[in-house]
Amino acid sequence: MDRSVPGSASLRRMREALRGGADLATATGLVLPPGPRCPARARWASSGLAVDACEIVAFELGLKPVVFLVVDAWELPRWRARLATAHCVVDPRPDGRFGFFAARQPELAEEAAALQREDPTRHVRRLGILMGYPPCCIEAFAAQDDRGDDARNRYACAARTRGPAPWPWPLCDAALRLVPFFPCRYDCAAALTFAHHVLAELEIREPGTTERLRARLERAIFFVDEGIALGVGPDDCLIVATRSIVGLETLGATLACADRIRDEGDTLVGWRGPDRIFAIPRCAPRLGLCLPFR
Numbered sequence: 001m002d003r004s005v006p007g008s009a010s011l012r013r014m015r016e017a018l019r020g021g022a023d024l025a026t027a028t029g030l031v032l033p034p035g036p037r038c039p040a041r042a043r044w045a046s047s048g049l050a051v052d053a054c055e056i057v058a059f060e061l062g063l064k065p066v067v068f069l070v071v072d073a074w075e076l077p078r079w080r081a082r083l084a085t086a087h088c089v090v091d092p093r094p095d096g097r098f099g100f101f102a103a104r105q106p107e108l109a110e111e112a113a114a115l116q117r118e119d120p121t122r123h124v125r126r127l128g129i130l131m132g133y134p135p136c137c138i139e140a141f142a143a144q145d146d147r148g149d150d151a152r153n154r155y156a157c158a159a160r161t162r163g164p165a166p167w168p169w170p171l172c173d174a175a176l177r178l179v180p181f182f183p184c185r186y187d188c189a190a191a192l193t194f195a196h197h198v199l200a201e202l203e204i205r206e207p208g209t210t211e212r213l214r215a216r217l218e219r220a221i222f223f224v225d226e227g228i229a230l231g232v233g234p235d236d237c238l239i240v241a242t243r244s245i246v247g248l249e250t251l252g253a254t255l256a257c258a259d260r261i262r263d264e265g266d267t268l269v270g271w272r273g274p275d276r277i278f279a280i281p282r283c284a285p286r287l288g289l290c291l292p293f294r
C-alpha cells in the first residue's frame, strides 16, 4: 500500500484546480466508474463538537501545561473568560489573527508565546513539551521536512503508521481531533492514551459523547485535504466539507454503496458485506488518503 507523502506543489495544484471548479475525482486522480451510486446513503456530517473543545478539556485535565489557539479578534473576550483563572498572553500575528496562550504558570505561557514569536521551527521540540505532546510524537513531527501544511502532516502520519487496520478510531482526525497534535503514528499508544483521557472527560460532561463520536469516527476515511473528507461506515458515507466542491456528492454517493473501502495501491476498492462492489482506478496525481479507522 503506497502511503508516500505528496509534494507541496502537487497539493497546491490540486487546491488551485478545486478552487477553479475542477471535479474532485479528476483533481485527485480517481477514475469513477459510471455506476452504481447510492445517494440516499451519503449524508453531510453535522458540525458536532467544537474543534477547540478538546484542547481546553486536555488543559483542564492537566494533560497540557499551555493552551495555544489561533483566533480572530472577536473571539478573544470569549477565550479570556473561558480561561479566566489562567495567565493569558495574546500575540498579534502577521495574518491579522492572534496567538492566544494560556497557562496556570504565567512563565510557561510567556515562554511559549516568546518561542512562537521568535521561531516556531527552531523551537519545535520545546514548544511540543510546553503543549504537553508525547515525546515520540514531538520527535516524529520535528523530523519532518516541512510542517506548515496540515494536510501534508496527515499524509506523513499515515506514512509512518505501520500497524494493521483497523487503526484506533479515537485518533481519527478527519472531522475533529481528540488530540490537539499530529501523532507520530495513527496507532501511537501515547497519543491514544491522551485521546482516551479526553474522551472519558467528555463522557462525564455529556453522557453519550463516546458513542456519538464512535459512530462518526469509526470509519474508513478518504481524506482529500483540510476540510474535505469522506467517511465510509456500515450504514452511510459521511461527507465532511467546509466549502462547496464540484463532484463531492457524486464521490460520496459512489463510496456510499460500500460499507468499507480500502486502498489497494492502484485502486480504491469498496466492499459491502462479503461482496467487492467497486474498484476505482487511481491515476496521477494520485491524491487522497485512505485511512482505515475501521
Ligand SMILES: [Zn+2]
Residues within 6 Å of the ligand: 134, 135, 136, 137, 138, 183, 184, 185, 188, 189, 190, 191
Ligand atoms: Zn507518538
